[in-house]
Structures are given as C-alpha cells and as structure tokens.
Amino acid sequence: xxxxxxxxxxxxxxxxxxxxxxxxxxxxxxxxxxxxxxxxxxxxxxxxxxxxxxxxxxxxxxxxxxxxxxxxxxxxxxxxxxxxxxxxxxxxxxxxxxxxxxxxxxxxxxxxxxxxxxxxxxxxxxxxxxxxxxxxxxxxxxxxxxxxxxxxxxxxxxxxxxxxxxxxxxxxxxxxxxxxxxxxxxxxxxxxxxxxxxxxxxxxxxxxxxxxxxxxxxxxxxxxxxxxxxxxxxxxxxxxxxxxxxxxxxxxxxxxxxxxxxxxxxxxxxxxxxxxxxxxxxxxxxxxxxxxxxxxxxxxxxxxxxxxxxxxxxxxxxxxxxxxxxxxxxxxxxxxxxxxxxxxxxxxxxxxxxxxxxxxxxxxxxxxxxxxxxxxxxxxxxxxxxxxxxxxxxxxxxx
Numbered sequence: 001x002x003x004x005x006x007x008x009x010x011x012x013x014x015x016x017x018x019x020x021x022x023x024x025x026x027x028x029x030x031x032x033x034x035x036x037x038x039x040x041x042x043x044x045x046x047x048x049x050x051x052x053x054x055x056x057x058x059x060x061x062x063x064x065x066x067x068x069x070x071x072x073x074x075x076x077x078x079x080x081x082x083x084x085x086x087x088x089x090x091x092x093x094x095x096x097x098x099x100x101x102x103x104x105x106x107x108x109x110x111x112x113x114x115x116x117x118x119x120x121x122x123x124x125x126x127x128x129x130x131x132x133x134x135x136x137x138x139x140x141x142x143x144x145x146x147x148x149x150x151x152x153x154x155x156x157x158x159x160x161x162x163x164x165x166x167x168x169x170x171x172x173x174x175x176x177x178x179x180x181x182x183x184x185x186x187x188x189x190x191x192x193x194x195x196x197x198x199x200x201x202x203x204x205x206x207x208x209x210x211x212x213x214x215x216x217x218x219x220x221x222x223x224x225x226x227x228x229x230x231x232x233x234x235x236x237x238x239x240x241x242x243x244x245x246x247x248x249x250x251x252x253x254x255x256x257x258x259x260x261x262x263x264x265x266x267x268x269x270x271x272x273x274x275x276x277x278x279x280x281x282x283x284x285x286x287x288x289x290x291x292x293x294x295x296x297x298x299x300x301x302x303x304x305x306x307x308x309x310x311x312x313x314x315x316x317x318x319x320x321x322x323x324x325x326x327x328x329x330x331x332x333x334x335x336x337x338x339x340x341x342x343x344x345x346x347x348x349x350x351x352x353x354x355x356x357x358x359x360x361x362x363x364x365x366x367x368x369x370x371x372x373x374x375x376x377x378x379x380x381x382x383x384x385x386x387x388x389x390x391x392x393x394x395x396x397x398x399x
Contacts, residue, residue, distance in 0.1 A: 011129040013187050015138065017180070018122050019145040021085060024177050025115050026149025027156075028092050031169045032057060032108070033235070034157035038166040049101040055353060056105040060112020062349040068117025069342015072124050078188050081121045085177045085184070087114030093174025096167045116349070120342035123325050127337065133275055139326030140271030140319070147263040147318060150235070154256065207336030208343060217340070219390035220328050224348030226383035227321050230290075230376050233355035234259060234313065241359075241369035242306055251303050255310040262311030266319030271326065279327045280391045286320035287384025291377045298373035324387070331394045 032039075032054055040050050064084070071080050091111035098104035122142060130138035153169065160168050208217045238259060239252030273282040293312040300306045328344055329337035362372050 014125060014129050014189065015142060017184055017188050018125055018142045020180060021081070021118060021177075022122060022143050022145030023149035023152070024085075024173070024180070025088070025118060026146035027153045027176075028088060028111065028115060028149075028173045029057075029146075030150040030153035030235075031092075031173050034153055035161065035166040035169050038161060042166060043098065043100060043104065045101055045104075053101055053105045053108055057108035057112040058349060058353045060109040060114075061116035061352075062346045064113035064116020065119055065342045065345040065349060066116075067113070067342075069120040069338045069340070069345070071117070072121045072338025072342070077121055077125050077128070078184070081118060081125070081188075082181060082184055084114045084118035084121060086181060087111070088118065089114075089174050089177030089181075091174075092170055092177070095170040096174070116345070119345050120338050123329060123341045124338045126326070127329055135330070136274040136279070136323050136326035137268065137271035140267040140322040143322040143325060144264045144267035144318075147260040147267075147314070151257060151260040154253070154260075158253075207332060207339060213331065216331050216390055216394045217343075219386045219393075220324075220331075220340075220344045221347035223324065223383050223386045223390060224321075224344050225351035226379050226386070227317070227324075227351070228348040229351035229355040229358065230379055230383075231317055231321065231355065232352040233359045233372075233376065234317070235355075237359040237372065238310065241372060242310075244369045245301055245306070247303055247306065251306065254303065255306055258307045258311040259314035262314030263318035266315030266317070267322045269315070270319030270323050274323045274327065279323065280388075283320050283323055283327070283391055284384065284388045286316045286323075287380055287387060290316035290320070291380040291384070294373050294376050294380065298370040320387070327391070327394075330396045 036050065036054075039045075045053065068080065068084060088111045091107045091114065094107045095104065095111070098107055123139060126139040126142050127135055153173075156169055156172065207213075239256050241252075242255040243252040245251075270282050270286060290313060293309050293316060297306065297309040297313060300309055324344075325341070329341050332340040358375075359372050362375055367375065
C-alpha cells in the first residue's frame with residue numbers, strides 16, 4: 001500500500017514547487033526557439049547544424065524521460081527531482097558559454113536529459129499528494145506551469161533579448177532552477193520511499209505489457225506520439241503560419257500567446273471534468289473539438305477568429321494531453337507508474353521531434369499555412385480514436 005498523501009498544507013507546498021519546476025521547464029524549452037534568431041548568426045550555425053543542435057535537446061528529453069521514469073520507481077521522488085532540476089539548471093547555464101555547434105549541442109542534450117527526467121517524477125509526485133478524486137486536476141494544474149513558462153519566455157525575449165543578447169535568456173533559465181534547489185531541500189517532503197516496495201516490483205516488460213496491458217500501453221504511446229507531433233508543430237510553426245496569412249509578426253505572436261493562454265485554461269477545465277466524469281467522455285470529446293479548431297484555423301484569414309481558434313486549439317490539445325498524464329499511470333501498478341509514465345512521455349517526445357520536420361516538409365512542398373493546418377486534422381482524429389479505445393479498454397490498477 002502506498003504512503004498516505006501529505007496533509008493539505010504540505011501537499012499545497014509540494015504542488016507549488018512542482019508547478020514552479022514545470023514552469024521552469026516550459027521556460028527552458030521555449031527559450032531555444034525565441035533565442036534562435038540571434039543565437040544562430042552569433043555562433044555562425046548553418047541551418048543543418050541548428051537542426052542538429054535543437055534535435056539534441058529533444059533527444060535528451062527522450063533519454064531523460066526513460067531514465068527518470070525507471071529511477072522514479074527505485075529511489076525517492078525528492079532526490080531524483082532535485083537531481084533533475086540541478087542537471088537542467090547547470091547545463092542551461094552552460095549554454096551561455098557555448099562557442100560552436102558541438103558544445104551547444106552537448107549542453108542542450110544534457111539539459112534535455114534533466115528536463116526529461118523531471119517530467120515522470122512530477123507526475124508520480126502529483127499522483128501521490130492528490131486525493132483520489134482530484135488526481136487529474138492536480139496533475140493538470142501542475143503541468144499548466146509549462147505553457148505558463150513558455151509564455152514567460154516569450155515575454156522575456158520581447159523585453160530583454162534585443163538589449164542583452166541571446167545569452168540573457170539562458171542565464172535566467174539556468175539560474176532560476178539552481179535558486180529553487182535550496183527551497184526544495186527545505187520544504188519538499190519525499191513523498192514515497194520507493195525502495196520499500198522493491199521486492200514486489202514487477203519487471204519492466206511485465207509491468208508495461210503483462211496482465212492485459214499490452215493494448216493500453218501501445219495505444220498510450222501512439223496517442224502521445226501523435227498528440228505531441230501536433231503540439232510541437234504548432235509551438236514551432238504557429239507564429240510563422242499566421243504571419244504567412246498576411247497578419248504579420250504581431251498576429252503570429254498574438255496567436256502564440258492565445259494558444260498558451262488557452263492551454264492553461266484547458267488544463268484546468270478538462271482536468272476537472274475528468275475527475276468528475278471519468279476520462280472517457282472529456283478526453284474522447286477533446287480530440288474532435290481540436291480537429292474542428294484546426295479546420296477553422298486553416299480557413300481563418302482575419303486576426304480575431306485566428307486568435308479565438310488558436311486559443312481553442314491550445315485549450316483542447318493541452319487539456320487532453322495533460323489529463324492523460326494523470327490518467328495513464330493509473331492503468332499500472334503503483335510500483336511501476338514512473339516507468340509507465342516515462343515510457344509514454346518518451347514515445348511522445350519522438351512525435352515532438354517529427355512535428356517541426358513535418359511542417360517544414362509540407363511548406364517546402366508548397367502546401368501553405370492552410371494546408372499544414374488541414375494536414376493535422378487526420379493526425380488529431382487518429383490520436384483521438386486511439387485515446388477513445390484506450391480509455392474504454394483501460395482499467396485502473398489500484399494503489
């Protein structure tokens with residue numbers, strides 16, 4: 001039997017610290033994109049080198065999610081989370097002194113490893129501190145820090161990059177996690193002594209695929225992969241696609257802000273609905289609604305509808321994605337939830353690598369912004385179908 005959730009004040013402190021960690025992760029992930037226009041010419045990177053460097057960060061996220069998920073079931077959550085925060089803080093800070101593509105790629109790979117390791121650990125902590133009837137909304141509330149951090153990085157870039165250079169955003173993104181470490185050491189309890197249940201822990205293959213979980217595991221990976229493909233396509237290309245509609249850079253920035261703002265609201269609303277109604281109806285409904293939002297965005301040619309539809313796309317996309325972070329681990333034994341979450345996140349990160357590449361290929365083939373948005377509609381519907389089957393067939397494993 002798992003440890004009891006901490007009493008409300010300690011749980012609130014832990015949730016607040018996890019929200020801040022998610023915010024710093026969102027800030028760091030977005031920092032590369034907003035710094036790229038200055039960073040690439042400053043270091044003399046070719047387009048190919050820039051692609052490899054940015055891909056290194058995503059590769060680190062995949063490796064970190066797998067390693068962090070495995071470690072989250074074998075050591076205390078607090079030590080692992082502090083280690084992950086220290087790694088992504090130190091190597092984000094090291095980015096400031098990068099002198100070329102090799103060092104920059106190495107630092108982004110290692111920072112990504114820390115970021116990836118933190119994510120399944122955050123899910124494990126959220127599931128442990130939350131009452132059973134509030135698990136999903138607790139998880140989504142915590143992960144809403146990521147789009148908030150992305151929006152903060154965009155605001156930082158608008159206010160400081162021109163004056164202080166591309167180094168400034170990595171300096172801020174590296175120092176803030178390191179400043180958070182002593183606060184975590186003092187205030188965050190270790191929510192579970194994972195090693196205590198080591199004798200009863202199933203093997204990795206048995207945990208993921210045994211006892212009738214093969215279909216649920218494969219559907220979870222498929223859903224995460226396609227969902228994050230769409231998410232990272234929009235994160236990387238939405239401003240450019242909107243600007244290409246003739247709405248200019250201001251319109252593109254506005255659409256990106258609306259997408260992030262809608263994401264935060266969607267996390268809270270859909271997470272609350274999942275706790276009240278169960279996962280099937282809210283998550284199954286979110287994907288067709290997302291497809292309709294993208295369909296409308298493809299045809300919109302003036303700023304007001306673009307902003308509304310971008311906000312709705314963020315609402316349904318991140319609301320569904322972060323709700324799944326709270327739902328999928330419950331299909332697995334408590335001793336293997338970190339591994340299951342990390343494996344699903346890693347599968348999703350593979351999709352996130354493909355998203356920007358798909359958009360670039362389609363644009364290169366002359367599809368245009370409307371064509372790229374329309375191409376995502378069948379991808380979203382495929383992810384929604386997989387999520388529907390998964391939530392219908394999946395059964396909670398209990399604690």
